[in-house]
Amino acid sequence: MAVLEWDVLLAAGTVFFLGAISPGPSLMVVLRNTMLGGRKQGMVCAIGHGVGFGVYAGLAVFGLIVLLEEAPNVFLALQLIGCCLLIWYGYSMWNMEGDFEASAHNASNRQGFTEGFAIAFFNPKIALFLVAVLAQVLRPGMEFGSKVAVGLLGMTIDTLWYLTVAVALTGTPLLDKLKKNGVFIHRLTAVVLWGFALSIVFRVN
Numbered sequence: 123m124a125v126l127e128w129d130v131l132l133a134a135g136t137v138f139f140l141g142a143i144s145p146g147p148s149l150m151v152v153l154r155n156t157m158l159g160g161r162k163q164g165m166v167c168a169i170g171h172g173v174g175f176g177v178y179a180g181l182a183v184f185g186l187i188v189l190l191e192e193a194p195n196v197f198l199a200l201q202l203i204g205c206c207l208l209i210w211y212g213y214s215m216w217n218m219e220g221d222f223e224a225s226a227h228n229a230s231n232r233q234g235f236t237e238g239f240a241i242a243f244f245n246p247k248i249a250l251f252l253v254a255v256l257a258q259v260l261r262p263g264m265e266f267g268s269k270v271a272v273g274l275l276g277m278t279i280d281t282l283w284y285l286t287v288a289v290a291l292t293g294t295p296l297l298d299k300l301k302k303n304g305v306f307i308h309r310l311t312a313v314v315l316w317g318f319a320l321s322i323v324f325r326v327n
Contacts, residue, residue: 127268131275134256138276141251142283147208147318149287150311151241154215155234156288157307163234164288170235172281174242179276182252183269207244208319211237212312238284247318252276 148171156164242248256272 127264130264130268131271134272135275135279138279139283142280147245147315148238148241148284150314151211151237152284152287153291154307154311155237156291159231159234161288161292163231164292165234165285166231167234167238168284168288169281170238170240171242171284172238172277174239175248175280176273176277177243178248178252180273182249182256183273203244205319205323207240208315211241212315212319215308215315216312242280 152164152167152171155167
């Protein structure tokens with residue numbers, strides 16, 4: 123019977139949580155989907171982000187990220203895709219209508235999930251973050267069950283955090299205030315995404 127290594131799970135879980143609550147493009151995308159499509163779309167976006175993060179966590183735990191590091195052309199391509207995605211999202215958000223209510227007819231749960239998944243899956247900094255974190259907590263010879271538990275823990279913490287953000291924001295005066303300042307929110311999100319893309323370009327160079 124597999125025995126979970128609880129000290130490893132505690133260490134990994136702590137860092138996963140601290141990483142999840144750090145502000146960044148993921149938070150902006152979840153907030154935007156919540157404002158655009160309400161609680162349900164925000165929650166679906168959070169789930170999509172958690173799935174994308176979980177894919178990376180699984181890859182990192184089972185050593186496939188190491189393969190990407192040993193194949194720099196593959197990792198470079200991933201970084202470029204991530205930059206293009208961030209730039210495209212930023213452009214589309216900069217040019218969106220200012221009124222979230224007027225834009226709501228274009229909102230959908232599919233859009234929320236897709237944006238949440240993409241902003242996580244095509245984010246090379248998540249891969250680097252996971253490699254740095256897991257290199258410190260994983261041990262040689264760890265049992266399969268413990269490795270799976272670490273990957274699932276990362277996905278669960280990430281999903282629960284962004285679900286909390288989406289649920290807590292819905293129905294509050296803050297959400298109404300943000301909606302009334304739609305142009306500012308759209309363009310602030312665009313600037314954050316562009317800045318993040320620029321930071322990746324500098325890292326590549």
